[in-house]
Amino acid sequence: MKASARSVLARALAERRVVIVCGAGGVGKTTTAAALAVHAAVQGRRVLVCTIDPSRRLATSLGLQKLPEKPRRLDLSQLDGGLGAQPQRAQAERFLGRERAIHSRASDSMDEKREAGAPGRSGVSPQGPSAGIHFRREPPNAPSGEAWAMTLDTKRTFDALVERHAGSEAARRRILDNRFYQKVSAALAGSHEFMAMEKLLELSADERFDLVVLDTPPTRHALDFLEAPDRMMGFLDASVLRWFLKPYFAAGRLTLKVATRAGRVALGLVDRYLGLRFLQDLSEFFLAFESMYAGFKERAAAVHVLLRGQSAGFVLVASPARVAVDEALYFYERLREAGMPFVATVVNRVHPDPAEPAAGRPRQRKAAVAHVDTDLARALLQAYDDLHRLARAERRVITRLEVDTGEPLLLVPELESDVHDLRGLAHVAELMLGEETEPAKKRRAR
Amino acid sequence: MLIDDLLARRLVVLSGKGGVGKSLVGAALAVAAHRRGKRVLLVEVDTPAVAEAGRFLGAGPGGGAERELRPGLSTLNLHPGAVMEEYVRHTVRAEFLARRVLDSPLYHRFFAAAPGLKELMTLGKVMTLEEGRSGWSRNPRYDLIVLDAPATGHGLAFLKVPLAAAETVPVGPVGSNARRILDLLRDAERTALVVVAVPEEMAVVEALEFHRMAVEQVGMTACALVLNACHERRFTKAQESEVLRLTAEEATGTLPGGVSLSAALDAARRLLRRERMTRFYQGRLRRALALPLVSLPFLFQEQIGPAQVEQMADRLEAA
Numbered sequence: 001m002k003a004s005a006r007s008v009l010a011r012a013l014a015e016r017r018v019v020i021v022c023g024a025g026g027v028g029k030t031t032t033a034a035a036l037a038v039h040a041a042v043q044g045r046r047v048l049v050c051t052i053d054p055s056r057r058l059a060t061s062l063g064l065q066k067l068p069e070k071p072r073r074l075d076l077s078q079l080d081g082g083l084g085a086q087p088q089r090a091q092a093e094r095f096l097g098r099e100r101a102i103h104s105r106a107s108d109s110m111d112e113k114r115e116a117g118a119p120g121r122s123g124v125s126p127q128g129p130s131a132g133i134h135f136r137r138e139p140p141n142a143p144s145g146e147a148w149a150m151t152l153d154t155k156r157t158f159d160a161l162v163e164r165h166a167g168s169e170a171a172r173r174r175i176l177d178n179r180f181y182q183k184v185s186a187a188l189a190g191s192h193e194f195m196a197m198e199k200l201l202e203l204s205a206d207e208r209f210d211l212v213v214l215d216t217p218p219t220r221h222a223l224d225f226l227e228a229p230d231r232m233m234g235f236l237d238a239s240v241l242r243w244f245l246k247p248y249f250a251a252g253r254l255t256l257k258v259a260t261r262a263g264r265v266a267l268g269l270v271d272r273y274l275g276l277r278f279l280q281d282l283s284e285f286f287l288a289f290e291s292m293y294a295g296f297k298e299r300a301a302a303v304h305v306l307l308r309g310q311s312a313g314f315v316l317v318a319s320p321a322r323v324a325v326d327e328a329l330y331f332y333e334r335l336r337e338a339g340m341p342f343v344a345t346v347v348n349r350v351h352p353d354p355a356e357p358a359a360g361r362p363r364q365r366k367a368a369v370a371h372v373d374t375d376l377a378r379a380l381l382q383a384y385d386d387l388h389r390l391a392r393a394e395r396r397v398i399t400r401l402e403v404d405t406g407e408p409l410l411l412v413p414e415l416e417s418d419v420h421d422l423r424g425l426a427h428v429a430e431l432m433l434g435e436e437t438e439p440a441k442k443r444r445a446r
Numbered sequence: 447m448l449i450d451d452l453l454a455r456r457l458v459v460l461s462g463k464g465g466v467g468k469s470l471v472g473a474a475l476a477v478a479a480h481r482r483g484k485r486v487l488l489v490e491v492d493t494p495a496v497a498e499a500g501r502f503l504g505a506g507p508g509g510g511a512e513r514e515l516r517p518g519l520s521t522l523n524l525h526p527g528a529v530m531e532e533y534v535r536h537t538v539r540a541e542f543l544a545r546r547v548l549d550s551p552l553y554h555r556f557f558a559a560a561p562g563l564k565e566l567m568t569l570g571k572v573m574t575l576e577e578g579r580s581g582w583s584r585n586p587r588y589d590l591i592v593l594d595a596p597a598t599g600h601g602l603a604f605l606k607v608p609l610a611a612a613e614t615v616p617v618g619p620v621g622s623n624a625r626r627i628l629d630l631l632r633d634a635e636r637t638a639l640v641v642v643a644v645p646e647e648m649a650v651v652e653a654l655e656f657h658r659m660a661v662e663q664v665g666m667t668a669c670a671l672v673l674n675a676c677h678e679r680r681f682t683k684a685q686e687s688e689v690l691r692l693t694a695e696e697a698t699g700t701l702p703g704g705v706s707l708s709a710a711l712d713a714a715r716r717l718l719r720r721e722r723m724t725r726f727y728q729g730r731l732r733r734a735l736a737l738p739l740v741s742l743p744f745l746f747q748e749q750i751g752p753a754q755v756e757q758m759a760d761r762l763e764a765a
Contacts (some may be wrong), residue, residue, distance in 0.1 A: 025464010030648070060651050180614055281614070322748070324465065354713040370697035370707060376685050377701050380710040383680060384701075386746045387713040393748030416719050418647040 005344040005410035010433050012313045012343040013040040013211065018204050018306065019343070022216045023317035024327040028348035028412075031419050031428060032317045033215035034061045034149075038422060039429035040211055041076060041147035048148040048203060051215040058151060058215055063421030067151040071208070074147040079426050148209065157195040165295035174288040180281040193217075197303045204306060230300070313343035318401060320350050320394035325401045332405050345407055346432065347398055349414045353391035354384050448670055448738045448765045453479050453590060455638045456576055457630065459605070459666070461595045462642030463652045467674040470750060471642050471742065472594040473502040474758035480519040481759065484589040487512065487575060488521045491568055491596055491604075504752040520588075522575075526564035529571050565607040566620070569627045576630065602656060605631065605664045631666055638669035645676060645720075645727035654734055669738075671731055676741040677720035689714045720744070740765040 012019060013036060021033040030051065037049035048071050051058035059067040062074065159176060166172035175181050196214070203212045289296075306312055314335055318328035328345065335342055372380065402409050412431050419428055452458055458475060460468050469490065476488040490500075500521045505513065514520045531548055538544040547553055578587035596604050608631065611624035631637055639660055643653035653671065660666045681689060692707070693715050699707035724741070731739055742761050745754055 026466060026644075026649070060648050319465070321465075354709045357709075370692055370695070370699045372692070372699065372701065372707065376681075376688055379681050379685060380689070380707070380714050381701055381703065381705060383714040383717050384705055384710040387716065389748075390746045396748070416716065418723070420647045 003408070005346075005408040006433060008408070009036075009315065009344040009346075009410060012315075013433075014043060014045070016211065016313045016343075017311040018200065018212050018214065019313050019315055020200075020214045020216060020307075021315045021317060022331060024319075024324045027317050027319040027324050029317045030058050030215050031061050031425070032315070032346055032348065032412075032432075033213050034058060035419075035425045035428040035432065036315070037147055037149075037211075037213040038076070038079070038425045039433050040213070041074075041145035042079065042426070042429070044145040045210045046146040046148075046208060047211045047213060048150065048206075048209045049213045049215065050149070050199070050203060051151050058149065061420050061425065062149055064149075067149055069151060069153040069156060071148040071150045074149055074422065076145075076147055076422065079422050152196055152199055154195045157199050161195075161198055161296070161299070162292065165292035167291045171288055171291055174284065175292075178281060178285045178288065180285045198299060201299060201303050201306060204311075230304075308339050308341070310341060313341050315343050316345045318345060318347050320347055320397050322397055325397050328401060329404055332407075342407070344410055345401065345405060346410045346412060347401065348412045350398070350411045351387060351391045351394055351414045353395070354387050355391075447763075448740060449478055449482070449763050451738075452638055452640070452669060453482060453484060455590070455669070456586070456636040457572070457591045457593060458638050458640055458669075459593045459595050459631070460640050460642055461602075461605075461656060461660070462672075463644075463649045466642050466644045466649050467742075468594050468642050470502055470755065470758060471640075471672050471674060472592050473755045474742075474762055475640075476519060476521075476590075476592050477503070477755055477759040478762045479590045479592070480516075481763070483518075485518045485587070486520070486590050486592065487588040488519075488592045488594070489572060489575070490521070490523045490594045491526065502750055502752070502755050524568050524571060526568045529567045530564055533567055533570075562607045562610060565604050566611050566624060566627075569604075569608055569631075570623055573623075573627050573630055576636075602659050602663070605660060605666070609664060628665075631664060634667035637666065639666045640670050640672060641668060642672045642674055643727075643731070644674050645724040650727050650730060653731070657735065668735075670740060671735060671737050672740045672742060673724075673728060673731060674742045675744040676724045676728070677717060677744050678724070678741075679721060680717065681714070686718060689718065738765065 019036065021029055021036065023029045033051070034049055037047045040047045049058065050071075051067070059065065162175050162181075163172055166175065196216075200212065200214055203209065206212075316328055316332060316335075318324045332342070332345075398409065398411070410432055412428065415424075415428070415431075417424075419425060452475070460472050460475075462468050472488055472490075476486045479486045488503075500513070500515070500523065503515050503519070503521065505515050505521065512520050512522045534547055534553075535541070535544045538547055572591065572593055575588065576586075576591055579585065580587040608624040608627040612621060612628055615621035615624065639657075641653045641657050641660075643649045657668050657671075661668060689711060693711045697707055697711065701707055701710055728739065728741060740762060742758055747754060
């Protein structure tokens with residue numbers, strides 16, 4: 001039997017250097033990436049979670065207004081008694097309003113789990129999770145991990161790359177001042193992915209971090225992301241230029257000296273449709289880049305090796321919707337084809353089926369059988385049927401994902417409230433990677 | 447009526463976080479417009495394998511050509527790579543030459559990889575469609591084009607391409623086309639932006655952020671917010687208190703059909719929570735932006751097909 005997705009994922013987080021989280025839009029990818037990072041930090045690793053998504057989702061999920069473009073350390077003290085110094089722990093406990101309860105049991109050194117308020121009893125607080133937070137006490141002197149977060153600034157990364165590889169100050173300025181470069185490096189779709197790979201390579205060698213968790217843009221763009229280094233290298237390839245642009249401008253004036261007929265046609269098109277100044281910008285750009293090409297190529301080759309090595313791992317995230325599963329399957333195939341190391345599939349937002357008794361639900365008291373009037377009974381049945389139907393449909397889709405990939409899945413239930421702070425993330429991590437619940441064990445045993 | 451406001455335009459651009467149901471909203475909007483006698487084209491920008499809008503309207507996944515699903519209602523799936531090939535073929539009339547251009551290393555290594563070029567071509571194609579005329583009367587071929595744009599983050603990059611291109615390529619047809627595309631996007635009379643979200647923190651934050659940047663950086667005008675997957679009231683206030691009371695009491699019993707009362711209460715409680723979230727985010731969006739807000743219901747169906755699209759179109763028409 002295959003190892004459970006849970007243990008495979010936990011091991012990857014403990015051992016690998018780079019974990020890349022990918023999947024369709026809206027499946028909880030960012031939340032998953034952040035939760036995995038928080039989990040690994042709680043386990044003692046120094047983790048950086050980095051997003052290349054141009055939208056600022058990761059900041060939201062971490063409960064921050066904005067993410068810095070340089071790694072910033074997150075304050076985990078609010079999370080877990082085992083991390084950080086004692087005063088921080090006390091502060092965290094006060095924050096959670098559980099001070100007294102914890103002090104009264106301060107002598108317990110064993111792991112303990114405590115519900116910080118039963119979900120669903122009080123009014124909803126869309127600002128934060130009210131679901132149970134689990135506390136795990138670490139033994140004294142446990143290695144304390146660190147969690148860091150950052151967002152990718154495409155332009156700055158590109159500039160840094162140019163600065164690293166430019167042979168001279170003049171070459172550097174020629175590129176940085178080039179109009180074409182300024183537009184391409186800053187805003188355009190495609191350069192994000194290329195720069196993300198560059199950044200990933202840089203971060204994977206950063207001694208401050210044991211693990212880099214990367215949150216990628218939605219699937220189709222994540223594919224771009226896998227292919228980005230190769231495509232960008234193709235784009236920047238000097239041999240193409242020698243064949244094409246250089247003879248065009250080397251003479252300093254317009255002479256159409258292209259060897260092949262197709263080349264002439266292509267060049268004619270470019271001239272006709274892009275105009276002279278653009279061609280000048282472009283050829284300046286490429287000529288200036290020529291000296292750096294070897295350096296870039298080396299980096300791209302290093303990325304290629306990094307992504308296929310055993311220190312990297314891909315976590316595929318899906319939601320139990322048909323479209324998300326189609327995309328997950330598509331992406332899974334592509335990862336396999338490309339020889340990328342696959343870790344596990346996480347399926348988020350799985351609705352519990354009301355027809356199946358939930359694990360850990362308190363045993364029924366012997367209450368009198370309640371009287372429910374007809375209208376309410378009808379509305380209740382409708383609610384039950386709706387969720388039951390939804391859960392069954394989801395189950396079918398999940399089964400398809402499991403069968404078609406042949407990989408074990410990790411199911412995360414739909415949470416009762418939004419997750420967008422560290423405590424919520426720790427809760428998600430607990431759901432993903434904490435102790436296996438009895439029903440899950442049984443399901444696997446079947 | 448919101449729908450009339452939207453239908454007065456030529457182009458409606460839909461954007462939002464991935465997974466919020468843009469394609470469904472796009473299909474519903476196209477159907478609503480079609481019901482009012484408009485000739486509508488629904489455009490998706492996607493690889494054919496995952497294009498959905500056509501499927502929602504009951505057609506299988508299609509290639510890169512316009513398909514008339516019913517008279518006056520067409521879909522088109524624009525795959526940026528294919529649009530570019532089409533452009534080359536159109537420009538280089540001779541097929542054998544076009545083939546050689548497309549097969550040349552230059553094309554593959556340079557044009558196919560040039561950042562932003564495909565996006566520009568795709569928007570250019572949308573503009574061409576908008577300008578399309580037919581028949582003796584020279585009437586527009588389509589009264590309304592609904593563009594299901596890529597999800598936000600990348601959606602903004604997508605919409606910013608003409609701006610970047612207009613600045614990078616100051617002369618020549620590409621530059622002037624980029625400026626024309628930009629004019630179309632910025633023209634509030636012709637083009638409206640509709641931002642789609644679901645009642646969840648990240649989707650709402652992203653919708654607001656996207657709206658701000660699309661207005662400030664691209665210069666577009668937003669026309670409406672659509673909040674998809676809303677949980678609407680299914681219990682009266684009195685029933686809601688009753689559900690909470692019974693839950694607190696851990697009431698037991700059996701409902702008609704042999705369903706356990708506690709299981710039904712649990713389901714009801716979960717849905718009530720989602721209802722509160724829905725109301726919370728409706729309020730937040732209303733406070734944040736002075737735009738019409740349309741709420742569309744959460745669908746419990748597994749398969750979303752033409753019937754659900756019609757249902758959503760009803761809602762859009764009533765908004």
